[in-house]
Amino acid sequence: DGGITQSPKYLFRKEGQNVTLSCEQNLNHDAMYWYRQDPGQGLRLIYYSQIVNDFQKGDIAEGYSVSREKKESFPLTVTSAQKNPTAFYLCASSRGKDSNQPQHFGDGTRLSIL
């Protein structure tokens, strides 16, 4: 079955620690995205990538970093510079920027601070 896999489902971070959230897709999609959801808010875009080895900042990129070395993978690192990292993180993918196609989402990773 094609889809998007996020791992882990739950993640705990100590103060001053970097953590990496995994996102893998087997949909052969060119574009991948990371969003953050906080209670009572919509999805806010952190980073997105339209092709391998290229990515752009979204609206709230500060304190986060990404890489896109493979088409299938788009890991997100939450660095110690992110002062309020507790949130629900969602990864998504779509065919690409030139097509009106929906984004498909993984089931998310909930990050909490110890």
Next chain:
Amino acid sequence: DQQVKQNSPSLSVQEGRISILNCDYTNSMFDYFLWYKKYPAEGPTFLISISSIKDKNEDGRFTVFLNKSAKHLSLHIVPSQPGDSAVYFCAASARNTGNQFYFGTGTSLTVIP
């Protein structure tokens, strides 16, 4: 600045009746609109979309209406079922933003049996 707004945080409807969820947007360049359904602790699931060249798109019990002059779209669910209880997000994108999607804050729908 929120470019896509859902002004009703919650909505309750009796089973079998119509549910109408509303969404407003400010960017006139948006040309593709979507609705997603989300259960707790899961990712959003794509429900239905509409291109700006249309004013209506229907898929089974779900119909999306687009009023470009009012910059307003709505999702109609008829008849509503208890399994429809979830949070619904509307989203919009424009080709000149590289297919970047902008999401509303969501409306929590409760269908009462």
